[in-house]
Amino acid sequence: MTDTKRFFTDRILTWNRSHNDRTMPWKNEKNPYFIWLSEIILQQTRVEQGRPYYERFIAAYPTVNDLAKAPEEEVFRLWQGLGYYARCKNMLAAARSIAHSGKFPDTYEGIAALKGVGAYTAAAIASFAYNLPHAVLDGNVYRVLARYFGIDTPIDTTAGKKRFTFLANDLLPKNQAGIYNQAIMDFGAVVCKPQQPLCKTCTLSPHCEAFQKGLTDLVPVKSKKLIIKKRYFHFLLLEQDGKIWIRKRTAKDIWQNLHEFPLVETPAPADLETLRQTPGFQRLLPIKTKTTAPGIELKQQLTHQTIHASFIRFSLSPDFTLPEDYMLVPANQLDKYAFPKIITDYLKR
Ligand code: SF4
CATH class of the missing domain: 1.10.340.30 (Hypothetical protein; domain 2)
Structure with a gap:
């Protein structure tokens, strides 16, 4: 040495x-x-x-x-x-x-x-x-x-x-x-x-x-600059007689294995009317339904992504249903499920 x-x-x-x-x-x-x-x-x-x-x-x-x-x-x-x-x-x-x-x-x-x-x-x-x-x-x-x-x-x-x-x-x-x-x-x-x-x-x-x-600000050197992607998530809080629809995220993406409300992702910010026109929204809510509360917007910064999330509430009739990967759970039992931080922040409100 x-x-x-x-x-x-x-x-x-x-x-x-x-x-x-x-x-x-x-x-x-x-x-x-x-x-x-x-x-x-x-x-x-x-x-x-x-x-x-x-x-x-x-x-x-x-x-x-x-x-x-x-x-x-x-x-x-x-x-x-x-x-x-x-x-x-x-x-x-x-x-x-x-x-x-x-x-x-x-x-x-x-x-x-x-x-x-x-x-x-x-x-x-x-x-x-x-x-x-x-x-x-x-x-x-x-x-x-x-x-x-x-x-x-x-x-x-x-x-x-x-x-x-x-x-x-x-x-x-x-x-x-x-x-x-x-x-x-x-x-x-x-x-x-x-x-x-x-x-x-x-x-x-x-x-x-x-x-x-005099090089302390110049080293260490990194070859790549971190690219941060923006994502726009719209969570639909679909309520039915004191219960709410959720599902487990299973895809290989952020928050795998955590739960979420039915989600529509758009490539850019979208208001409710724009959102209603998207295939993702129409698959989840094909019938015209009024929101029951003004949407709430939250942001979460991850290392490689900025998540802009909106939460929009709808009240649905008893005959409404979703595919079988979704579950209808009592709203007062949501704390039994693990959610991403942005959703728990919303629920705390
Ligand atoms: S080791 Fe770090 S703190 Fe110490 S003189 Fe060098 S640059 Fe400064």
Whole structure:
């Protein structure tokens, strides 16, 4: 290892000894099930948002066997609001396979084979729970490494991933993998932040390429710009004698396995009259029916999509019916079903 690399690793560990104050309930945890749970919850989720979910999950399911035995609908309801429901489905599948095998895997390969576990999560669990020498690479680590070593290879390319993976593993002190992995992520979150990094007081600044050359705003580099798609959802609240029609979303799309009201999606914003002309609307409500309340509009921002949703209520006669993938449920029992956040926000109103 070169002097610059040794300096980096030593300084990260020294910094951690005096700044180990980023308190999180899963920090210093050794139970692989709790670590795995926290890592799955935190994928694409901020720490402050994920923390209450983590606490609720370990209270409801103190062991992986408890989670494995839980009914899917119950787990989805506990997950409600976190988004990315494929994560929840994979988590349950993984819990069931662990329970079936009799113990939590204790090798990197065994952990990486679990559903929903990628390279980062596998390295985090392997190093935190078992101190196995696998370096984590998340957004914080990419940023610290790119800046300190002045690397401008885009981090979202195969070449970039290869280069950073090799470097991260080269820097890893093999006997302190868990502590070091946590330390470098904390360092990225607290000191080498995306905006306004604390370079003036940073322990790495004497050898930091980006700081020395004034490049902190230019690295890390990404090759692709995130494209955000706009979608227009119109939920029809079809009420019949105190009951309401819902169905489970089964298509491979956002919110798979959650429930929703009958939905018409349009490629652009549409008022009610325009909506009535669409084949989707006419399939659901072929007869002219008056709305019973003004429509309500809500918006939800997902990573790759902005959802603009309108909710329109209709009161229907007792002979109205929908195809068999729809269910008519009592309105006061809607809380038994897991819905996407935008629908629970609407229901809270
Ligand atoms: S000097 Fe600045 S850019 Fe370099 S590692 Fe420290 S905080 Fe990050």
